[in-house]
Amino acid sequence: MSETLLELRNIKKSFGTTDVLNGIGLSISRGEFITFLGASGCGKTTTLRIIAGLEKPDEGQVLLEGRDVTYLEPHQRDVNTVFQNYALFPHMNVEANVGYGLKIRKVPKEEIKKRVSDMLKLVQLDGYEKRMPSELSGGQKQRVAIARALINSPKLLLLDEPLGALDLKLRRAMQTELKRLQKKLGITFLYITHDQEEAINMSDRIVVMREGKFEQIGTPDEIYNCPKTSYVADFVGNANIIEGIVRQAGEEEILVETEGQIVKAVSDPGVQAGDKISLAVRRENMKVCGDCEEGLEAVLKDKSFQAGQLHMTLNLNSGKEITVSRYGMDAPLSQGQKVRISWEPQHAVPVDIRREA
Amino acid sequence: MEKKRKKKPGLFLTVLPLYVFTICFVVGPLLYMIALSFATNGNGSDTIWRFTLDNYKKIGEPVYLESFVQSFQLAITSTVLIMLMGYPFGYFMAKLSEKGKKRMMLLIMIPFWTSSLIRMYGWIIILQAKGVLNGILMKLGLIQEPLKILYSYPAVVVGMVYALLPFMILSVYSSVEKMDWSLVEAARDLGAGRARAFFDVTLKLTLPGLLTGVILTFIPSMGLFFIADILGGNKIVLVGNVIQDQVTRGSNWPFAAALAVVLMILTSLMIWLYRKITHVKDLEGFF
Known part of the structure; x- marks a missing residue:
């Protein structure tokens, strides 16, 4: 595809005596929707946390637009995350949650207000500015979390099982919604899931992970129709x-x-x-x-x-x-x-x- | 739902002892004290039940006003110091391993096995002219003459901070323990540095713990007269000391009651004010 946005080089990470990542490497192109698919404990969330800067690898490098960001703090990289449990600030209303990133960047108040309102429209939550997170449903919280990350126009958006807590019907609707957002904004999405259906529906490329390694990387079609290992065949198909x-x-x-x-x-x-x-x-x-x-x-x-x-x-x-x-x-x-x-x-x-x- | 619950007779019976206890030991004495504060002092320790406002007027006398001012000063000083020391302590304690937490908790609890009065006498040994502290400072060559710390305002502050710090530590600890750290990660991810994320998220979400700590330290520090007695000599006279004096030596119970009522009102006012301030901050997103 086009130019490389993110490159992982031989990343290794262990917690205590457990090796979580055994030297993984990957290039992600700009505008791509890439999914890390794997069972729980395969190291996919650790990979995401290393890319976000919330975790430091023991070995290897993370390059964002060719720049080594491996040891930069989370706030020093143009990467935003949608957390698994949404992690909305419970003491702030929707507007303050979504506008938080802009407030830190000292964007003028009026502009924050306008951009928050535009972003909420985009995730179909207009009119919810003054609600507190505790007053929102699971699906709405999810939208707020996505809006809060997207408003900063990150180069790369990381999504850690964002739909895991939603019911099946809502999950399907949100899949379409996320794909629509990604196409519209042209932002690179790195999506994590253990749900093969989700991965196949949304991704340009799927990375199947197993025990801290990449089992197979390919388009949904390749992964589904031409699995390279029995694990992929079983897990995906x-x-x-x-x-x-x-x-x-x-x-x-x-x-x-x-x-x-x-x-x-x-x-x-x-x-x-x-x-x-x-x-x-x-x-x-x-x-x-x-x-x-x-x-x-x-x-x-x-x-x-x-x-x-x-x-x-x-x-x-x-x-x-x-x-x-x-x-x-x-x-x-x-x-x-x-x-x-x-x-x-x-x-x-x-x-x-x-x-x- | 709630109305239905209230109608259940069984529930009423289970909370009945609580009501009886509260009425007997909290509401009753309180009402008695308020009534007493409007009564007239007779000869000796007699109380004549005749309505008067004299007890309250007497509080306006400079010597008593002074004790109120001193009490508040001391309470605010100690509470601020306790906050500054207790918050970080509780915060880092909550971040220890499970084993570390248990050990630390034990270390905090151990002093409680001894009477606080005796522990205050311990401070005399440390602070007196030929005490441990002066000994160390002089050995280190930091001072030539022993410092007069004992029987001074700082000594009382040290005693207060020492006696009340655990309450702050524990209430901060319990609220930091409950923190969802992914919120801090989210703030960092959205561009906040460590300090910014702490002030925007951690501090705000643990404010209730801090508030509880403040209440648990501020109120007692107004009334712990024995600390002022032991470590302050006669120089520091707090409201607690005045009340104690009026009850024992002065034998003027109605006046003591009036002092207590005023102290109670002022303390409640302070707490209300503090709550109001922190609550507003909470909602509006200052800081």
Whole structure:
């Protein structure tokens, strides 16, 4: 993309004896919406705090527009944060909260008033100037927190699970809203979440984090459709992971031996015959069939119906558990029934490729 | 909701002892004292129940007015000193590790195991002419002649600060403990330096603790007559000393009651004023 706004170079951080970040590096372009996706404890919040200046790395550098800001204090960098718990000042009203950054920069009072009012309009909270944070709903607090950060026109806005405390419906609405704001203002967003749906909906690029490392960096499409590791496939795509050995690597398809059978998967340039791999097949891409001749043998263990989807839990012959999801209720299968599982070759993606030396 | 609750007979029964206690030991004596302040002093320690304003008029005499002025001066001086020492103490104590907090708390509580009267006598040993403090200062060569600290105004201030500091520390500590530090981080993130973030956020949010501390130190420092007695000699006469004197040697209970009533009103006024000021600051965002 365009010019680099933020660069992380080999950042390491540990708390006590626990290594939280194991040397991560990344470049973020101006105007990008980038999301750090990972389970709790993967180091994503620590990364954000290091970028904000609230934490100092043990090793490595943070460069903002090419300038080393690693050891600068939080107030010395053009970065603002939307905190997980909003962190609105409880003793100030909405206007004072949003205008706080400008007040510190000694912007004239009249101008603060005007800019606060414009900013509140932007987050659709006009008329709320005199309310205290305690009088606001969760969603409104969230908007105030965003307005308070954005009013300073930061070069980079950090958002730490900003929608975590909101209910599903509000979360979806706020996702759209945030994306709209980001497009309109052209500010670079660095967004942190453990929710893969959020990450896929909003981001230009996703960074999947795991145990203080970047597991994979790519567009939502790449992350979702071409996961590089079984962790990414499972975390982002809710994929089933089936281990096997490549028996034949073709131009478009490869043949993989697993569970004593041969299955087909999509080809990958890095795969050779003899490699141990895992196949990631997403739940919705698996077909379960009661009277088919082809596919992996399995036994239907359990069926449940949630949010318009039928989830089936099956056991392969080896005992490995597989989950299959499909829309609608029309599965004439009963528990304990012997079935076969199959998929289109392009839906089985080779991940975790390991080659015996 | 509240109305419904009040109607519950069970709740009334549970708070009844509290009412009885308050009426017997707070409201009753208070009313008695107010009544007494309008009564006439007889011979000896007799009290004649005849209405008079003489007791209040007597307070206007210079010697008694003087004691009020001195009491307020001392109370304000000690409270300010206690604030300046107690706030940082409580603040940093709240930032210690859990273990450190417990240890510090123990260290603060230990002196309370001894009577405060005895602890004041301890200060005599430190402050007297041939005492510990003068000894150290002279050994260090900072002074040639021993300083006359004991039986002076500063000695009384030292005693007051020493006796009341723990109350300030503990009330500041408990409010700093409850601080949500992400608010300070938010302020820093929005461009505030360390000092600015402290004054805009931490201090304002811990003001209730500071206020409690002030109330807990200001009121007693008006009345702790034994400290002025022990460390001030006869030079420092506080309202507390006058009242004590009138009750014991002077045997003029109605006058003592009038002094107490005036002291109470003035103290309440001071606290009201202080509350008013800090509250306004709180809302308007001065500082």
